[in-house]
Structures are given as structure tokens and as C-alpha cells.
Amino acid sequence: xxxxxxxxxxxxxxxxxxxxxxxxxxxxxxxxxxxxxxxxxxxxxxxxxxxxxxxxxxxxxxxxxxxxxxxxxxxxxxxxxxxxxxxxxxxxxxxxxxxxxxxxxxxxxxxxxxx
Amino acid sequence: xxxxxxxxxxxxxxxxxxxxxxxxxxxxxxxxxxxxxxxxxxxxxxxxxxxxxxxxxxxxxxxxxxxxxxxxxxxxxxxxxxxxxxxxxxxxxxxxxxxxxxxxxxxxxx
Numbered sequence: 372x373x374x375x376x377x378x379x380x381x382x383x384x385x386x387x388x389x390x391x392x393x394x395x396x397x398x399x400x401x402x403x404x405x406x407x408x409x410x411x412x413x414x415x416x417x418x419x420x421x422x423x424x425x426x427x428x429x430x431x432x433x434x435x436x437x438x439x440x441x442x443x444x445x446x447x448x449x450x451x452x453x454x455x456x457x458x459x460x461x462x463x464x465x466x467x468x469x470x471x472x473x474x475x476x477x478x479x480x481x482x483x484x485x486x
Numbered sequence: 487x488x489x490x491x492x493x494x495x496x497x498x499x500x501x502x503x504x505x506x507x508x509x510x511x512x513x514x515x516x517x518x519x520x521x522x523x524x525x526x527x528x529x530x531x532x533x534x535x536x537x538x539x540x541x542x543x544x545x546x547x548x549x550x551x552x553x554x555x556x557x558x559x560x561x562x563x564x565x566x567x568x569x570x571x572x573x574x575x576x577x578x579x580x581x582x583x584x585x586x587x588x589x590x591x592x593x594x595x596x
Contacts, residue, residue, distance in 0.1 A: 375528060403582070412494065414574070414586040415529075464528070471582060477521075477528035 373399045375467050377478035384455055385486055392450045392481045394465030400445035401467035405475065406438075409462040421448050455485040490587040492575055497593045504562040506590045508575035511556060515577035518551060519584070520560045523572045532560070532573075570594045 374397040384390050394404055403422050407415040419435075421427040421442035429435045437459075439451040448467075452459050462482050466475040492508040510518070515537050521529040535542045535549045535558075542549045548561040558575055572589040 405584075407586075412588060414490065414588045415584075417583065417585075420583070466529075468582065473582075474531055475582065475584065477530075479526060479528045 373397075373467075373469075373476045375401075375465065375476045375478040377463075377465055377481050379481060380479065381482045381484075383484045383486065386456055387454055389451055389453045390455055390483060392452075392463055392465075392483075394448045394450070394467065394478050396446045396467040396476070399467075399469050399476075401448075401469060402445065403468050403471075404442055404448040405466045406440060406448075406450050407464045407466070409464060409480070415464060418450075452483065455483070457485045459483065460485045490575060490577055490585050492573075492587040492590050494588065495591045495593070497595060498565050500565060500567060500594055500596050502565055504560075504565045504569065504592055504594075506560045506562075506573050506575075506592065508558040508560075508587055509556055510558065510575075510577045510585075510587075512577055512579075512585065513553075513556065514579065516580045517578045518549075518558050519576040519578060520547075520549065520558075521574040521576060521586075523574065523589070529574065565592075565594050567594050567596070 376395045378393045406418045409415045418433045419427045419429045427440035442448040464480040466477045468475045490510045498504045519534040520532045546563045550559045574589045576584045576586045578584045
């Protein structure tokens with residue numbers, strides 16, 4: 372199947388700093404990328420959907436000024452957690468699909484720890 | 487709101503069959519999915535079933551869907567140690583948005 376990578380896999384930062392997470396589709400062009408957040412022993416919660424070249428659509432309760440999403444190319448989307456706080460510590464997972472009816476391929480996730 | 491529920495843990499002996507159950511609430515779901523997550527890896531799509539189907543079989547995997555009860559199950563025949571992982575069920579709408587359960591940790595013992 373298609374490969375989606377995330378970078379970094381793990382990041383520790385101080386409270387108040389901003390962290391950028393990259394999601395790349397390595398062997399296909401992703402018209403849509405999704406960002407999820409997963410707490411321990413809980414399900415993946417969809418945060419936002421991003422389509423290449425347009426603004427991301429955020430799920431209810433997700434602050435768009437806090438979680439900045441950029442999908443500037445067909446192979447790269449970035450999630451920036453601005454002014455991170457300890458409650459933002461979580462596992463962030465992205466997925467990508469080539470077309471509307473296409474399968475979503477998931478990245479391996481990024482573990483964010485905010486001290 | 488919509489909710490997907492599944493049990494958190496299942497222990498099974500190697501060679502036996504595993505059955506993982508899932509219930510969902512959104513009757514407008516178009517597809518229902520089973521994903522597998524191994525440590526350090528992304529979610530891998532195992533199989534899916536269209537909402538107007540009752541059953542789908544794919545080698546060792548059998549998916550049963552009871553749409554009336556909104557109940558989905560995944561049966562793994564002849565479970566192997568390599569099947570140890572977390573299994574997520576998910577429901578998807580026609581736009582491809584997925585709603586996941588919390589995942590079932592399957593542990594296969596020799």
C-alpha cells in the first residue's frame with residue numbers, strides 16, 4: 372500500500388513554544404489529508420480535514436488558531452501546535468488519500484510531550 | 487453524537503479464532519472498517535464492508551454486520567502471534583470522514 376510518513380516521531384517541548392509536525396505522502400499525491408489526535412486507551416479523534424490549496428476544515432471544539440494546518444502541496448501537510456501547553460500532550464496521527472473515494476493511508480504518528 | 491464502542495482487551499490462544507466486537511450509532515454510515523495498529527506503525531486497513539452487506543470474507547478474516555443492531559464483528563481464524571496488535575473499528579460517511587472506536591488490544595498467547 373501507499374506510504375505516509377510523519378516527522379518527527381517524537382517531540383518534547385517547553386510550555387509556550389510552538390511545534391510543527393509534518394505529514395508526507397511518499398508515493399502518491401494526496402488531495403486530502405486528515406489530522407487526528409489520540410489519547411491513551413481512547414479512539415482517534417478527527418481534528419481537521421485539509422484539502423490541497425485550500426483552508427482546513429476544523430471539527431467542532433478544535434481551535435483553528437491553536438492548531439494551524441497548512442496543505443501547501445499534494446504531498447505535504449503540516450500541523451503547528453502554537454503556544455503548546457501540557458494538555459496538548461498527545462499522539463497526533465495524520466492520514467492521506469488520493470481521491471474522494473480512495474482509501475486513507477495513515478502515518479505512524481507523532482508523540483508530543485509538553486513540559 | 488455519534489459513538490463507536492468496542493471492548494478494550496482480548497486474549498486468545500494461538501490457533502484459536504478471535505472475535506472482536508464493535509457497536510456504532512450512526513445509521514447513515516456508508517462503510518465500516520477494521521484497522522490494525524502495531525507498535526510504532528500507522529494504522530493499516532485490514533478490511534471494510536459496505537453498509538448494505540451482511541458479511542465479507544477475506545482469507546482468515548470474516549466481517550459480520552448486523553445493521554439493525556448496529557453491530558460489527560471481526561473474526562480472525564487460526565490466530566497467529568503476528569496478529570497481536572490493536573484493532574480499531576471505524577464508521578465512515580460518504581465523504582470519507584471516519585469515526586473510530588477506542589481500539590481492542592488483542593494478545594495472542596502460545
